[in-house]
Amino acid sequence: MITRIMSLGRRGCDLLEALGRAGIFVAQSAVGMPSREGLLLWVRQMHFVGVLSLAIVLVSGLFIGMVLALQGYTLLVDFGAEQALGQMVALSLLRELAPVVAALLFAGRAGSALTAEIGLMKATEQLSSMEMIGVDPLRRVVAPRLWAGFVSLPLLTIGFSVVGIYGGYLVGVEWLGVFEGSYWGNMQSSVEFVGDIGNGMIKSLVFAVVVTWIAVFQGYDLIPTSEGISRATTRTVVYSSLAVLGLDFVLTAIMFGGLA
Amino acid sequence: MSDTPFVVVEDLYFSRGDTEIFRGVDLSIQRGKITAIMGPSGSGKTTLLKLIGGQLTPDSGRTLIDGEDIHRQPRRSLFAMRRRMGMLFQSGALFSDLSVFENVAFPLRVHTDLPEAMIRDLVLMKLEAVGLRGARELMPAELSGGMARRVALARAMALDPELILYDEPFVGQDPISMGVLVQLIKRLNEALGLTSIVVSHDIKETLTIADYVYVIADGKVMAHGTPKSLDVDQDPRVSQFVHGEPDGPVPFHYPAADFFTDVLDAGGRR
Amino acid sequence: MKRSKMTELGVGLFMLAGILGLVFLGLRVSGMTLQPPGDTFRLEANFANIGGLKSRARVTMAGVTVGRVSSIELDADWYDARVIMELQGDLEGRLSRDTSAAILTAGLLGEQYIGLYVGGDPETLANGDTLRDTQSAIVLEELIQQFVSNIVSE
Numbered sequence: 111m112i113t114r115i116m117s118l119g120r121r122g123c124d125l126l127e128a129l130g131r132a133g134i135f136v137a138q139s140a141v142g143m144p145s146r147e148g149l150l151l152w153v154r155q156m157h158f159v160g161v162l163s164l165a166i167v168l169v170s171g172l173f174i175g176m177v178l179a180l181q182g183y184t185l186l187v188d189f190g191a192e193q194a195l196g197q198m199v200a201l202s203l204l205r206e207l208a209p210v211v212a213a214l215l216f217a218g219r220a221g222s223a224l225t226a227e228i229g230l231m232k233a234t235e236q237l238s239s240m241e242m243i244g245v246d247p248l249r250r251v252v253a254p255r256l257w258a259g260f261v262s263l264p265l266l267t268i269g270f271s272v273v274g275i276y277g278g279y280l281v282g283v284e285w286l287g288v289f290e291g292s293y294w295g296n297m298q299s300s301v302e303f304v305g306d307i308g309n310g311m312i313k314s315l316v317f318a319v320v321v322t323w324i325a326v327f328q329g330y331d332l333i334p335t336s337e338g339i340s341r342a343t344t345r346t347v348v349y350s351s352l353a354v355l356g357l358d359f360v361l362t363a364i365m366f367g368g369l370a
Numbered sequence: 371m372s373d374t375p376f377v378v379v380e381d382l383y384f385s386r387g388d389t390e391i392f393r394g395v396d397l398s399i400q401r402g403k404i405t406a407i408m409g410p411s412g413s414g415k416t417t418l419l420k421l422i423g424g425q426l427t428p429d430s431g432r433t434l435i436d437g438e439d440i441h442r443q444p445r446r447s448l449f450a451m452r453r454r455m456g457m458l459f460q461s462g463a464l465f466s467d468l469s470v471f472e473n474v475a476f477p478l479r480v481h482t483d484l485p486e487a488m489i490r491d492l493v494l495m496k497l498e499a500v501g502l503r504g505a506r507e508l509m510p511a512e513l514s515g516g517m518a519r520r521v522a523l524a525r526a527m528a529l530d531p532e533l534i535l536y537d538e539p540f541v542g543q544d545p546i547s548m549g550v551l552v553q554l555i556k557r558l559n560e561a562l563g564l565t566s567i568v569v570s571h572d573i574k575e576t577l578t579i580a581d582y583v584y585v586i587a588d589g590k591v592m593a594h595g596t597p598k599s600l601d602v603d604q605d606p607r608v609s610q611f612v613h614g615e616p617d618g619p620v621p622f623h624y625p626a627a628d629f630f631t632d633v634l635d636a637g638g639r640r
Numbered sequence: 641m642k643r644s645k646m647t648e649l650g651v652g653l654f655m656l657a658g659i660l661g662l663v664f665l666g667l668r669v670s671g672m673t674l675q676p677p678g679d680t681f682r683l684e685a686n687f688a689n690i691g692g693l694k695s696r697a698r699v700t701m702a703g704v705t706v707g708r709v710s711s712i713e714l715d716a717d718w719y720d721a722r723v724i725m726e727l728q729g730d731l732e733g734r735l736s737r738d739t740s741a742a743i744l745t746a747g748l749l750g751e752q753y754i755g756l757y758v759g760g761d762p763e764t765l766a767n768g769d770t771l772r773d774t775q776s777a778i779v780l781e782e783l784i785q786q787f788v789s790n791i792v793s794e
Contacts, residue, residue: 150644153647153648153651154644154647156651156654156655157647157650157651160651160654161650161651161654164654200669204665204669230466231466234461234463234466235459235460235461235463236463236464236465236466238420238425238457238459238463239457239459239463239522240465241423241425241452242423242425242452242455242456242457242535243452243453243476243477243480243525243529244449244450244452244453244477244480244481245449245477245480246445246449261655262654264658265654265655265657265658265661266658268658268661268662268665269657269658269661271661271665271669272661272664272665275669294668297669297671298668298669298670298671299671299698299751300751301669301670301671302670302696303665303666303670306670307662307665307666307669307670
């Protein structure tokens with residue numbers, strides 16, 4: 111019994127220690143004035159982290175919007191309320207699905223790649239050798255990736271929403287025959303820019319910080335062997351998915367649950 | 371050049387987790403000489419290099435580089451001190467997303483504001499010195515292990531450091547590239563007046579180029595002296611290591627219970 | 641060098657697409673208008689019961705949206721609801737003093753909105769005036785209750 115409690119305590123200490131390291135890590139790397147050189151590195155990472163995730167995010171967004179319209183239509187048509195389809199599709203995408211699903215896809219596509227890339231650089235001593243050349247790898251390797259992640263995910267989320275709403279339009283209006291005017295009109299009268307789009311963007315920004323942070327830290331902190339890299343990659347996806355879903359509940363409760 | 375040693379390690383203690391790796395290591399490394407640090411695998415030689423390079427912090431003890439304690443520097447001056455050092459990593463550690471040319475140019479671009487033409491000249495000069503000027507457009511993945519290590523050496527020398535740390539430069543090399551590396555280290559040291567620290571367990575090669583040798587085992591300096599004096603050292607542990615005898619004071623077997631009882635015990639328990 | 645130019649182009653397009661997407665969401669999806677917000681004037685109206693009216697609900701005239709409800713609060717003097725509306729600025733000075741307001745429902749179960757009906761008074765409403773003639777929301781439950789009790793009493 112005592113040993114159980116002790117092992118629980120040890121885990122708690124390990125967890126706190128890891129959180130502390132992760133905090134110092136992100137503070138040291140993300141804070142600081144960007145240089146021209148840093149800007150170029152950031153653009154490069156924007157390409158790897160953002161542009162290359164675009165395809166999967168947009169395709170998923172299209173399908174999710176189409177499915178939402180299909181499911182929503184069959185439900186709403188029973189109440190004779192199929193004109194509300196646009197509002198339903200837009201609100202569920204903007205408030206919930208776009209931030210969350212884009213963050214999950216981002217964790218799987220870009221997050222795992224970031225972990226593996228940084229982990230490989232660590233395992234092949236590239237980070238150490240950078241340090242010995244007198245270049246801080248936190249600034250040179252980690253910071254551009256962090257900032258690229260912070261900026262990319264909100265942009266991807268916007269893309270996801272737009273494509274999803276268009277997908278809903280395709281299915282709802284073009285296929286199922288909902289009146290086009292009521293699709294857009296109901297949407298416009300119920301969606302608020304600050305309350306819905308703004309809060310969705312805040313969610314997405316929070317997820318971006320969390321997912322990128324987890325991915326980059328897992329890569330930087332892993333045990334530099336091939337097994338360590340594969341484990342850290344898995345951990346990145348698992349931890350960031352859990353963090354996204356958990357935080358989503360908290361944020362939703364604060365934003366839309368009347369807790370504020 | 372004065373007679374004071376360039377690198378001094380005093381009473382160094384370091385542990386990782388619960389394992390003590392160093393229990394009071396003292397080294398003094400002379401300017402302009404090649405000093406070898408040798409010892410069996412797992413004795414923490416690479417860790418020692420990382421401690422000298424300031425990448426790890428010891429539990430206690432001091433490491434002076436040219437009179438300054440590397441572990442008591444703020445981050446900025448630590449990076450400034452590292453500019454005076456080069457380190458050759460075991461795997462070469464070339465940046466895999468940059469070409470050979472850009473790898474060697476990297477320290478120059480980061481630390482100097484030289485015009486592009488001058489960077490080009492310097493890089494080609496360093497690559498010429500390691501005989502790989504023709505390979506400048508290749509990517510690190512296209513190089514053999516020996517070539518990667520030579521490019522890494524060119525990169526380590528790019529800023530004309532005063533101290534070069536070699537981490538296992540001979541491991542996993544075929545005899546030809548091993549010979550090339552041995553020659554390179556020796557020649558560069560003489561030509562540029564560098565101070566070199568070579569960590570290795572390849573006795574024959576290391577002893578041919580080293581001016582002074584430290585042998586490390588069990589977290590301490592077990593013996594030190596010139597290669598000649600070590601060759602005739604009477605200490606059985608030193609002679610076992612230097613002459614490569616399979617069993618001796620450093621046992622062949624990992625510590626275990628008596629073989630006979632161990633076998634019977636396992637059978638009985640099942 | 642050429643590859644990095646392509647990268648920069650790709651990233652630039654990516655960010656541009658993101659910004660355009662946000663503009664699309666703002667204009668097309670949330671129906672924001674680019675009109676300067678100063679171009680409105682304020683009217684107040686007291687209702688005995690606002691039913692399910694919410695702030696940001698539409699204010700219409702002859703079915704055309706002419707403004708939005710900006711806030712709803714309890715008038716503690718009369719214990720009724722004071723609804724504050726923002727109307728299009730060009731209507732200022734063109735609505736008669738005896739304009740009436742009613743809370744209407746779009747469809748049987750739809751959202752509630754305010755309808756304005758112009759009267760015949762030659763004097764007109766100015767910024768900050770209060771509408772006197774108001775008609776409360778029809779609460780469906782009350783209607784049903786009345787209907788049922790009428791049947792029982794007959």
